[in-house]
Amino acid sequence: MKYDLAIVGCGSVGAAAGYYAALSGLKVLMLDSHTPPHRHGSHHGDTRIIRHAYGEGEKYVPLVLRAQELWNKLEEVSAVQLFHRSGVLNIGPSSSEFMRNAENSASQFGLTVEKMDAEQLQKRWPEWSVPDGYIGLLEPNAGYLKAELAVGILNEKAAEAGAELHFNCQVDAITPEDNGVKITTSEGEFSASRVAVTAGTWVKALLPELPINPVRKVFSWYQADGRYSENNKFPAFTVETPEGDQFYGFPYNNDGLKLGKHNGGQPITAPEQRRPFGSNTQDGSEVFGFLRQFLPGVGVCLHGEVCTYDVSPDEDFILDSLPHSPQISVVTGLSGHGFKFATVLGEIIALQAAGQPVPFDLSPFKISRF
Structure with a gap:
């Protein structure tokens, strides 16, 4: 056949x-x-963020808008909730290329995005601590998928x-x-x-x-409480630190607040090099500096997982x-x-x-x- x-x-x-x-x-x-x-x-690892005002470039926006339509349709035919409209909050320096791309994407494609400065952001979500000169871009129609x-x-x-x-x-x-x-x-x-x-x-x-270069990556769950939950309108998020590192996270659920560092990781060449969470000394502490600076109320690491990225040169x-x-x-x-x-x-x-x-x-x- x-x-x-x-x-x-x-x-x-x-x-x-x-x-x-x-x-x-x-x-x-x-x-x-x-x-x-x-x-x-x-x-x-249960969840993945879906953003529409795309910081990686406007060329992705038509694709992700069609993807969202198809996810919604799949929910209808399966009668299972796959998409959670928690909103996605992008946080970064006002000079950030990622933030500028996200803002341009929203403008070009007529996407709903709410822009706020550091003071407005912290007033709305007191859990956050962000530096002066930072901005937030909230996409209320974005959220996360049950992967x-x-x-x-x-x-x-x-x-x-x-x-x-x-x-x-x-x-x-x-x-x-x-x-x-x-x-x-x-x-x-x-x-x-x-x-x-x-x-x-x-x-x-x-x-x-x-x-293509395979990279070992980790993500992990941290002790949190209802302040960081979807019920409390705490959104999924991406954050660019002053050093240029990129972090992401999801609203708290019963497993804790899920966090990961997008950049970095360990290049690998064979499946056996994808060792379990905790095999590398930095696995459990990779996001500690980020938490101390941006989400100081979040507690200890509860557990973690390992995944891999297939990374292209650009x-x-x-x-x-x-x-x-x-x-x-x-x-x-x-x-x-x-x-x-x-x-x-x-x-x-x-x-x-x-x-x-x-x-x-x-x-x-x-x-x-x-």
């Missing part, structure tokens, strides 16, 4: 691609070396739509052929007209030519077909800010596989820029 589309990696983007491609009537094969949702990639729940539902919906799922199936090779692609796996060989590689951190094991996405093999498309280099886009990236893969036009400018995300 020859499939119209094979998907290698069924985490967030791959699961969405399988769902939308199967919905469109394509014969879809979905392959993953584990059983998603799982803890071996980048989608675990593992979403991945599970997308894979379930893909199966319901007719996709064929093979989990715990290691993919060993992807070989271009004249009329498609051969995929060699632990379960044998499969044939497809087109393959989408959404394999996350270890994509270079299959496509070593890609300019930390922008790679959304492209391979130059020498146009039947092989890749979504990689998500660089720690990709989960929110999973639905739209999956839709793009499905459109390409069906030979349909893609209604977005993907030129900034081409491999050729490197």
Whole structure:
């Protein structure tokens, strides 16, 4: 049997691609070396922020607005809440490029954003302590997604739509052929007209030519109370420190206040180097300095997790077909800010596989820029 589309990696983007491609009537094969949702990639840890006024650049805004529409639609068809409109508060120096990009994105696309100075911010949320010269940009229509729940539902919906799922199936090779692609796996060989590689951190094991660097990252939960909760209108947040470090966090729930440092981490080259939380001495203390300066009322570290980023040289996405093999498309280099886009990236893969036009400018995300 020859499939119209094979998907290698069924985490967030791959699961969405399988769902939308199967919905469109394509014969879809979905392959993953584990059983998603799982803890071996980048989608675990319960929650992921979704922002619209995008500090990483205005080129992302049309994509994330479509992604939000698709997340909302997925909630409707699954009757499960995946998106929490907690609001997202971006905090940084008034001179910050990230903050300037977020403000420009809001202006260009007519997004609702409330700007405030340090004094106004602290009056509204006394839990915060921010330096003079800082500003806050609150996106009331943004929030966070339930990540593992979403991945599970997308894979379930893909199966319901007719996709064929093979989990715990290691993919060993992807070989271009004249009329498609051969995929060699632990379960044998499969044939497809087109393959989408959404394999996350270890994509270079299959496509070593890609300019991707895997990075070990940690995130952790800290002792907090109801002041920091969604019920108390405490939003999800991003913060840029005076030193240029970037932190993010989520409203408190019963597991504590979840926090992480976006930049930094440990470069790795093999899965065994992705050691458990606490293996590195700085794991448990990575956010202490940030907490002392910005959220001094938050307590001790309760527990933590490890994930990995697939980082491109410029930390922008790679959304492209391979130059020498146009039947092989890749979504990689998500660089720690990709989960929110999973639905739209999956839709793009499905459109390409069906030979349909893609209604977005993907030129900034081409491999050729490197």
